[in-house]
Amino acid sequence: MADKPKIALIIGSTRDARWADKPAQWALEKIRARGDVEVELVDLKDFDLPFFNEVASNAYVPSEDPRAVRWQETIAGFDGYVFIVAEYNRSITGALKNALDQDYVNWGRKPMGVVGYGSVGAARAIEHLRLIAVELQMVPVRAGVHIGGSDFYRVSAYNPNPEPMEALDGVIGGSLKDMMDQVSWYASVLKAARAAA
Template sequence: MVKIAIVLGSTRPGRSGEAVARWVYDLATKRNDAQFELVDIADYNLPLLDEPVPPSMGQYSKDHTRRWAAKVAEFDGYVFVTPEYNHGLSGALKNALDYVYAEWNNKAAGFVGYGSAGGTRAVEQLRLVMAELQVATVRSQVALSLFADFENFSVFRPSSHHEQPLTMMLDQLISWSQAMKSTRERENLEQYRS
């Protein structure tokens, strides 16, 4: 069974993302075709990228980096719960993505965005970053509006119609995560034989 991280992509005090990530987690864990874990980047206290060697070299020198790398490596796929700040993803999420490299490779990702325009522009930026990290992204995504899905722009009250796109995204993500897991296993076998 594949293991999927639901990554909370905001560290802002009073963030709305915590309620959104919990909603995703609660609906996802009703399924029996994958294991889900909520991963809060705030728990890793990642300073602005402070590794002296590029992540693609895999030479992590800081304890916080090694801890984050170990957590990222545990999963076959990811649901990124992302706010949209100034038409883009949060700096904290971008920083967390940039910390490691190989641990992301040949996996799959889906997205739940929230913001004034449903977080769609943040998700589009994330798709570009995922491509460079060699993460396959699924087409379906969830776009939550600060105007329609948050009471007074702060209390998360999602419309029930969002459950269908979330289910579609998770269906695709689990399928792609299984396929990418097979790819990683095949590559590991080939490396072992050579």
């Protein structure tokens, strides 16, 4: 496919002890194998974002902090997003919320999907993220990947003998495919629409 949509796979946790890297690498490999999109891993740890402290949103005033501007330039280069979502106290991480707040302009009119993990597969955090995405004018897709309960325990660091992520392919592989089918379709359609606007 010529001019494939470019998708950012965003790791939304910055804790040193985070578990996000394992599902991120699993999803990255699966998405790369599809061939209908380009995908790049974007790690919030690599951006050293300050707490949002601009005069206003960049929807109204250009941001001044060079770290925020670098983040905005990175986000602008993608046609859609898949977030690796950890659930902290029934919501997304503070680091992810701050990263979302650092930009308004560049998220809009692009799809977003999710790979969440935790006791209930990050379902509560993901619903919160979808609400934030709507405000940022993203297009949240219906399907998502939820790694929860005993499946989460099987592969997580809480298990003294964790299995590889591939052990869950039969459980969540179809969800990843459905989610990426939707992200890919919207990314292609909206990319064309943005170019025509």
